[in-house]
Amino acid sequence: MALGVVVALGGGAWLSSGLLRGLLAAAAFATLLPVAVSLGVSWWVYDRSELYRLDWLGRVPNLKLGRALNIHSGFDETSELLRERVQNLVVFDFYDPAAHTEASIARARRAYDVFEGTQVVKTTALPLPDDSVDTAFVIFAAHEIRDDAERAAFFCELGRVLKADGHMVVTEHLRDAPNALAYTAGVFHFLSKRTWQKTFERAGLRVSTSFRITPFVTTFVLKKIATGEATR
Structure with missing residues (x-):
């Protein structure tokens, strides 16, 4: 056009x-x-970039890849790549066309095959027991949850299934200056760093470290907030 x-x-x-x-x-x-x-x-x-080579996983301190959850919003670019590294990989798809209305996701779902064993789930009810996952990956997915309360509930569920010493790896574009220069008005589809931090805190999670994969992509590594531990 x-x-x-x-x-x-x-x-x-x-x-x-x-x-x-x-x-x-x-x-x-x-x-x-x-x-x-x-x-x-x-x-x-x-x-x-190194994004889809997953070399940047080496920058996550003490990362455990025993049992891992990869959860996406209908467009799964990473499960095949993670399967080469993860002993036990569970894949969930939380896409709900009534709530997550990005047109590009619908097009992608028609164009790409579904990863074998993928389970369709609700953002607020993940079918896993408490403390059962070593690492949860949420790569270019969580921003599709536009409602703040639903997004916080989603991360609460992720925190519930994550082991006490587990990691949550959240990779996203941010609503910031580099992405504004790159995508102009499209930057408003992304969320700001402040919004992500509020979401994480509401879900009882803290950012243990974060880093950039190019100036346009940020990875947050989250941990559960232990009882009595202050957020930072």
């Missing part, structure tokens, strides 16, 4: 003259530039 607009504006500029030509040419450039930047950033993040 953007390329169609650029062609129309460029054609208009070519057929015009004077001030109108300059305005149409400027409009064509202003339309093309953010598209080119977002495509370039996406290529770097998703095709050229």
Whole structure:
């Protein structure tokens, strides 16, 4: 669509003259530039960085990969990769088309096969016993839960099934300056760091460490807040 607009504006500029030509040419450039930047950033993040090599897991202190949960919002890019590293991998899909209305997820679900053994679950009721998971992975998924209360309840459930010494690995784009420059208005689909911190605290979780995978992707490593322990 953007390329169609650029062609129309460029054609208009070519057929015009004077001030109108300059305005149409400027409009064509202003339309093309953010598209080119977002495509370039996406290529770097998703095709050229360490993101899908999972090398960054080595930056998670004392990570245990005994029994792991990978939970996604309908578009599963990581279970096949995690299966190569995890002894016992459980995969959940919390996508609810009535509540999680991002159109790109519906398209992705039609285009990609479902990982074998994936269970469809509700965000507020995960079918696992308490303290049964060493590590929970939530990669590019939790931001699809747009309701603050549902998101907090979801992380409460994740905390319930996580062992006391377990880790929760949450990877997301943030609503911050680098992503605003990369995705312009699309940045508002992401959540701010402050919003994530509030969600984690409401769920009884603390950030033990965090790091960037490129300037555009942030990973939070969460732990349960022990009784009497202050958040930080």
